[in-house]
Amino acid sequence: MLSRVADSLYWMSRYLERAEHSARLLAVKLESTVEQSREDAEASWRRVVAALAAEGRAPIEPDYFAVTHELAFERLNEASLLASLSFARDNARQVREQLSVEVWENLNRLFLKLQPLAQDAGWSRNPARLFREILQDMHTLGGVTNSTLSHGEGWYFLELGRHIERAQLVCRLLDLHFGEARAVVPEAPKYADWLVLLKYCTAFEPYCKAHTVAISPEKIAEFLLFDPEFPHSVRFSIDRACEALVHVAPGAPPGRRAAVERLAGRLRASADFTEIDELMAGSIARYLADIADQCEQIHEAVYEAYITYGAETVL
């Protein structure tokens, strides 16, 4: 696979994961706002803004329409849902010939549907429904990607991008509730906030199946970090990313693969040999930062080994 193509597929997937994450946070937040007091709603909006990397950009005010617009449809905000989707589409266009017609059309259609919303505020009549619809479209896109693309090297680059991004996004959410970033919002999370956190990760029902609806912050942290079967847990994403790393660049010489494999092994070990008790005793902030950092290192190692390597090193 061309290195440039791998690069585009990887980023297309990362941006799609970001867009889906934004859509889910906004859908859940807009649905839950109605049940909260003004102060509680404001605190949880602050967390959403911080989770979507828009601190200092999005106005925090009772006008959640303005906040939502900034997070979802503001083109000048490079972290907005629409910007992510647009970057994903630009990358997809670069590798149009590698994608199935179905994948391209679903992505393109979703983009064409959302693009006008940057200027047209008609969406504000029923915003929660809009974001549910977007999520539905993104799930369709995910399904179409799985069922119409060959699960070869390109697909594994998509997997890698998706899960490196997802692990970092979930770590960021956990950080806002357990770690350093907790300081962003002075108010401590309340019962409703814990429910919402689970829903941000589509984890509410799977969590209940595992632990019943008895909500405990510690159990939530354990579930979202270490559950091996739940697709939005950090552990799950790490496993999938590591599996993808086995399948990409099949012909690369062992020397170039070594650095990547060493980092992957270390990351997996971090997930395998950590106990929730010790984290809750105080080290969780450092742990979350370390996982995010290791994901970044893997990203750089993959680029170094397979994508931006100097031609003189292989001739």
Add this chain to the structure above:
Amino acid sequence: MQPLAVAADSPSVVPDRTAPFADYRLGAAYDEMFARDGSVRPPYAALVARLKSLPPEELHRRQQACETIFLHQGITFTVYSDKQATERIIPTDLLPRIVTAAEWERIEAGLKQRIQALNLFLRDIYGDGRVLKDGIIPRSLIYGSKHYRREMRGLQVAHGSYVNVCGTDLVRREDGAFVVLEDNLRVPSGVSYMLANRDVVRRAFPNLFRSQNVSPIEHYPRELLLTLRSLVPFQQDVSIAVLTPGVFNSAYFEHAFLARQMGVELVEGRDLLVNDNVVYARTTSGLKRIDVIYRRIDDDFIDPLIFRDDSALGVSGLFNAYRAGNVVIANALGTGVADDKAVYSYVPRLIRYYLSEEPILESVETFLCREPKSLSHVLARLDQLVVKAVGESGGYGMLVGPHASAAEREAFAARLKADPDNYIAQPTIQLSTAPTFAGDGIEPRHVDLRPFILRGEETVIVPGALTRVALSRGSLVVNSSQGGGSKDTWVLSA
């Protein structure tokens, strides 16, 4: 691509006063659907019957469905304005243009003959130069052409096929005969629209399509692949790539489309590198050798070491790898010398010279202003002729006599006298008209016809073409940048 001019339309005739044809006015041009006496030409009878049976809003709906498919598939080109880039679809018209089996047979034979002669000509001028020694064509015309590549002298190309993909523009004269307007021997585009149009129009008129016995064209990508593969005859595994300038090129959709349909890699210049005269693509697993490059980049940009050194699209060292025989570039470099407007007028003579045959397809009568007798003829008839600069395309540097003001003609006459070698003149031609959906009803619009010819070891022409259509009433400009659109072309099988 060149816009064409027409003489003023003669009084119009309306052959059928019922919907949706109430505004269908026949002019001086040959109409593809209605004969002069107002009767429907037989190949169009089924289409006319179908159109009459549809309520007008249904036509509208189907037209819109076609456009939505194009938009969703990303069959668009980007228009850059000051503030933002807008994507537009290339307008497609849902009414098919029909070519009969007999007409096609003649077109096909004529095009095969033409491409054979042009390839022999290219081999000759980059080889012995027999045609120049025999005085068939003036030396200065060849060596003075900005598309002549002396770097190609003495280089052997597989099967003598310099032009592997050719798009020849044909127009239908008032008498109904197809004549050649120009050859595109460099990097002709539009074949993806031929295929995409078929895809949407077949969906718009499924029953009609089935009943008409239309020749299939879906195998074009396969034929293209076989053509490219035949350029490396003695090798088992041939690695082929389509070289694109990138996503900002207006034909990017086509490059990606062809790569996907052929199942080969789509590469940009930055993906390739040359080491020891061998071309490699940078892949995740290391460097991969490339044997054949179907390039969609102009000669000038292909190798900054040999041609334009400001080109960021090409690959340094590619030309030397090509000369060393380690990679095939299709089309070969330097083919542009044979599709220049002055050389065009010699093609009938070239066909007789190389093949000892009479040309099957006529060309448009052309006056070379470099010949003093022709120059005075042209200057005396500037108000009736179209004058074109030899090396230009896309409608630049030309004068459409009947549509120009006296002042414009005078200014052009001065340029003509100053540099006669650079100009040719042709009589104005009436492009034929074909039924086209025009918002409310169906009206005639001027069309041309661009079939695509493939030549590797053999010559193959897929029975279909891109029909370009000038969408504004009376307009003859079929270029997509200037309001032109396209139509599906149905070649009926015998």
